[in-house]
Amino acid sequence: MDTILRVNDLHVSFRARGGEVQAVRGVNFEVKKGEAVAIVGESGSGKSVTAQSIMRLLPSPPSFVKQGSIEFMGRNLVDATEAEMEAIRGKEIGMIFQDPMTSLNPTMTIGHQITEGLIKHQGMNRSEARERALELLRLVGIPNPEARFGQYPHNFSGGMRQRAMIAIALSCNPALLIADEPTTALDVTIQAQIMQLMKDLQQKFGTSIILITHDLGVVADMCDKVIVMYGGQVVETGTKWDIFAKPQHPYTRGLLRSMPRLDLPKGEPLVPIDGTPPDLLAPPVGCAFCARCEHAMEVCLNHDPELVPVGENGQTAKCWLHHPLAKEVQA
Amino acid sequence: MVRYWGGKLVSVIISLFVLATATFFLMKAIPGDPFTSEKAVPPEVKAKLMAFYGLDKPIWEQYLIYLKKLIHLDLGTSMKSQYQTVSSIITDSFGYSLRLGIFAIIVSVIVGVGLGVVAAMYHRKAIDGIAMVIAVLGVSIPNFVLASMTQYLFGYKLQWFQVAGLNGPFDYVLPVLALAALPIAYIARLTRSTMLEVLNAEYIKTAKAKGLKRSVTIVRHALRNGILPVVTYVGPMTANILTGSVVVERIFGIPGLGKYFVDSVSNRDYTLIMGITLFYAVILMLARLLTDLLYGLVDPRIGLRSRKGASS
Numbered sequence: 001m002d003t004i005l006r007v008n009d010l011h012v013s014f015r016a017r018g019g020e021v022q023a024v025r026g027v028n029f030e031v032k033k034g035e036a037v038a039i040v041g042e043s044g045s046g047k048s049v050t051a052q053s054i055m056r057l058l059p060s061p062p063s064f065v066k067q068g069s070i071e072f073m074g075r076n077l078v079d080a081t082e083a084e085m086e087a088i089r090g091k092e093i094g095m096i097f098q099d100p101m102t103s104l105n106p107t108m109t110i111g112h113q114i115t116e117g118l119i120k121h122q123g124m125n126r127s128e129a130r131e132r133a134l135e136l137l138r139l140v141g142i143p144n145p146e147a148r149f150g151q152y153p154h155n156f157s158g159g160m161r162q163r164a165m166i167a168i169a170l171s172c173n174p175a176l177l178i179a180d181e182p183t184t185a186l187d188v189t190i191q192a193q194i195m196q197l198m199k200d201l202q203q204k205f206g207t208s209i210i211l212i213t214h215d216l217g218v219v220a221d222m223c224d225k226v227i228v229m230y231g232g233q234v235v236e237t238g239t240k241w242d243i244f245a246k247p248q249h250p251y252t253r254g255l256l257r258s259m260p261r262l263d264l265p266k267g268e269p270l271v272p273i274d275g276t277p278p279d280l281l282a283p284p285v286g287c288a289f290c291a292r293c294e295h296a297m298e299v300c301l302n303h304d305p306e307l308v309p310v311g312e313n314g315q316t317a318k319c320w321l322h323h324p325l326a327k328e329v330q331a
Numbered sequence: 332m333v334r335y336w337g338g339k340l341v342s343v344i345i346s347l348f349v350l351a352t353a354t355f356f357l358m359k360a361i362p363g364d365p366f367t368s369e370k371a372v373p374p375e376v377k378a379k380l381m382a383f384y385g386l387d388k389p390i391w392e393q394y395l396i397y398l399k400k401l402i403h404l405d406l407g408t409s410m411k412s413q414y415q416t417v418s419s420i421i422t423d424s425f426g427y428s429l430r431l432g433i434f435a436i437i438v439s440v441i442v443g444v445g446l447g448v449v450a451a452m453y454h455r456k457a458i459d460g461i462a463m464v465i466a467v468l469g470v471s472i473p474n475f476v477l478a479s480m481t482q483y484l485f486g487y488k489l490q491w492f493q494v495a496g497l498n499g500p501f502d503y504v505l506p507v508l509a510l511a512a513l514p515i516a517y518i519a520r521l522t523r524s525t526m527l528e529v530l531n532a533e534y535i536k537t538a539k540a541k542g543l544k545r546s547v548t549i550v551r552h553a554l555r556n557g558i559l560p561v562v563t564y565v566g567p568m569t570a571n572i573l574t575g576s577v578v579v580e581r582i583f584g585i586p587g588l589g590k591y592f593v594d595s596v597s598n599r600d601y602t603l604i605m606g607i608t609l610f611y612a613v614i615l616m617l618a619r620l621l622t623d624l625l626y627g628l629v630d631p632r633i634g635l636r637s638r639k640g641a642s643s
Contacts, residue, residue: 057536082545090542097540102533107555107630116551117541152631168541 004175004208005031005054010068012046012053015061022280023049025232026068028307031176036202036209038219038240040255041229044277047212050229051178054210055095056085073175091121094169098181100161104153110137110164111149114171121172136167141197159190163197170201177202180212195222216259220244228252231278231288234307238315248310248317250293287320295321343616347609351401354608355394358601365410365599384410386601397605406609407602411595417606420591425610427497428576428587434507435572436565439514444558446515447522451557452549454527462519469516474575478509478582495584506583510575514568518561526557555629562625569618573611 012024024046031037039047052058054070056077070077073092077085089095097103105113114136115129124132130149137145140163153161162182169177179198183191199222202209211223219226219240226243228236228251236249247253254273275292278284284291290300299320307318320326364386366377381387385396400407406417450462482505486494493502529535530553538552539545577589584590588607595603627633 055540057539086542086544088542089540095537095540097533097537099533103537105534105538105552105556106632108552109631113537116538116543120542154632165537168537 002033003030004033004073006071008069011066012049012063013066014063018281022283023232027234029227031208031210034206034208036223037225038211038213038223039227039229040213040216040219042214045229046232047229048180051180051210051212055089055093090117091172092174093176094174096165096169096179096182099185100158100165103165104161106153109150109152114168117171136171140167158186162186162194176208178210183218216255232280233288236317239313242311242313242315248315249319250295251289347612350612351609354605358604359390361599363599406606409600409603411598411600417602421610424586424588424591427585428589431506431576432572434503435510438507439511439518443515443518444522446519448526450523451526451530466516466519469512474509475578475582477512478579481505481508497585506579509579510572514571521560522557525560526553529553529557559630562629566619566622570615
């Protein structure tokens with residue numbers, strides 16, 4: 001499979017009053033054609049910043065890419081001009097945001113918001129774009145598209161708005177779709193529908209997907225590969241089977257234990273991860289998770305571990321426990 | 332729809348009635364009468380004049396007579412210039428005020444919104460600072476000071492414009508500037524603060540993620556949401572400009588309605604005071620209605636029948 005996106009040693013920081021907030025500190029991953037990759041982590045882990053850096057949507061200043069590259073189909077997006085980015089955004093990479101209540105323009109019809117990108121990128125005229133938009137609305141499961149086309153976002157429910165957002169993001173058949181917590185703001189029943197829709201469309205068009213989420217449950221159904229982020233770094237990667245069945249990083253294990261599961265015996269308490277995420281204004285010298293880790297050793301405090309291969313299927317973990325000299329730990 | 336406009340009409344009529352009543356009695360509370368300023372009016376002549384205009388009757392009777400005429404849309408004749416009816420004075424002079432007012436409104440909206448948008452786009456940069464200094468000056472300098480200053484500087488010293496009168500298009504520049512300064516400043520500040528908010532909104536990010544140019548994003552997506560509060564200001568702005576023009580017309584010697592209004596008060600020309608006050612009131616109420624209509628046009632979430640709550 002061809003790699004369409006390769007993120008190399010990406011560092012993104014924000015200039016803030018107290019200094020430099022290092023939101024992303026050396027992220028590496030790649031996305032192959034047709035692959036669905038999940039980036040999982042808690043708030044402030046840098047997952048959204050990573051996604052928005054790919055699209056160059058972060059306001060600059062205060063944000064800046066300190067180091068690293070983002071190669072998308074052979075081009076480095078970090079040094080692309082604004083005009084080059086305009087040609088990529090919406091056309092090659094589509095994006096879906098978290099809150100469909102605020103991510104659609106309240107004073108513009110849904111139809112107009114969908115056709116805008118088509119007219120710009122596909123060189124369609126109004127009526128061609130209208131036809132295509134109606135087709136897209138049908139595709140994302142919005143009934144009666146002719147009537148819905150001329151309506152405003154306030155006439156749509158939350159789930160319907162997110163469907164409309166998906167229609168916008170997919171309108172130009174992008175090679176990559178970035179979904180930034182697409183179901184977080186929705187009801188649980190709607191969440192499942194939206195995930196199913198994205199899965200269907202991905203299979204239909206072979207679009208690659210980066211799914212950003214803090215909800216491991218959302219990942220299971222859809223993604224092939226999982227990237228776990230913590231404190232602006234990737235701490236574990238692997239196939240979803242490996243991540244769920246044999247997590248190798250204490251943080252991933254903590255995440256899984258803090259999630260309710262149907263296959264656990266009744267009455268089994270959920271175990272939260274104690275403590276708070278690291279201060280990215282002054283990140284720790286050693287492992288970022290060290291202060292909250294139940295297996296922390298002396299080495300963790302002063303030396304940052306590398307992401308090392310563990311297991312057979314290309315699983316990697318960024319933890320000293322996988323060093324040959326470390327003691328054996330029971331998961 | 333019929334109910335909406337019916338309700339509006341009833342409230343307009345009630346407001347006008349209350350206003351007419353209040354103005355009538357306040358006006359009568361001013362010492363003197365239309366004929367006090369004239370020297371040497373023999374007492375018997377004055378008594379005849381008073382009787383002719385019905386001013387010798389008790390106040391409540393005068394009030395009822397006035398209301399009765401008002402219902403028939405008869406504003407009476409001016410007590411000072413006997414050959415002119417109040418309606419003809421209004422129709423003759425309002426043209427000047429209207430043109431002045433419309434130019435001032437257009438200039439305020441265009442310049443105000445422009446300054447606000449530019450200030451928001453270059454937030455915390457030099458341009459933003461300059462625009463906000465202009466805005467503070469506009470709000471804090473009273474229009475009569477601005478009018479006399481510009482009149483002295485550009486009219487008298489530099490002789491770029493005529494000092495007074497309205498004979499050619501250039502004569503509008505100074506009065507319009509004096510009238511528009513405050514609304515420009517106010518609109519610029521309003522636009523800037525909402526635009527700053529709107530530019531951080533998620534849907535602006537969505538627009539950017541579609542690959543739209545920054546200029547397109549601002550004009551197509553941000554501006555319409557950013558000028559909503561400006562639309563609300565159209566009503567009060569019309570009031571500002573109308574009342575402002577009373578003073579400004581006086582300074583620039585423009586024979587508009589404002590000038591007649593000021594004169595009517597100092598002359599205690601009862602019928603003219605009443606007529607112009609009610610006329611201004613009607614204009615202001617029309618401006619209110621216009622605001623409602625505009626709001627519905629700019630923001631699709633607000634319909635005229637929104638009280639029925641078709642959707643939340």
